[in-house]
Amino acid sequence: MLVAGVVILDANSLQVVESVVIQDTVEFPYIPGLFSFRELPPLVRAFKELKTTPQLVVCDGQGIAHPRRFGLASHLGVLFDIPTIGCGKTRLLGEYKEPAHQRGAYSPLIDQGEIIGGVLRTQPNIKPIFVSIGHGISLPTACTWITKLSPKYRLPETTRQADQLVNKVSAELNRSR
């Protein structure tokens, strides 16, 4: 069983505009590099229930910072033809130097001589996150957006709100069983 959530926030106030949570049964296991095979189906189901069409999507996973340069965020962006950003808490691949300890600073994530993403410091002296292009956006613009969406915590508000919603639902789901 898997619970997937999508939360839409207003870009300026960062207040929740709409949210969708679905529960699905997935058979495909988690395999690094094949994340989409497991997470995309339920995510697509959740997206189809949205009444609002998002102008930008922040995904919990990588974009082109992927062995085939096509992670979950890239996949979702192409499917719905919507700008997307891959935003992971940990690294899938690539080498990098520690970014400056200042909010908004980021250093390039490199693989095979290519810049596949940015290691972004969203909060001063806090472990950075891994940002990469998903679809229809540049890396600098993606980093600017993620920084703007993370005014107080390490992770962007979009991800935090979605996580909280999912945890809440899955918690009361267990309690009744």
Next chain:
DNA sequence: GCGACAG
């Protein structure tokens, strides 16, 4: 063969 490895 060994180590690395989004969630």
Next chain:
DNA sequence: ATCTTGTCGC
């Protein structure tokens, strides 16, 4: 992701 205690800080 999950397991898992106390602890530090706003």
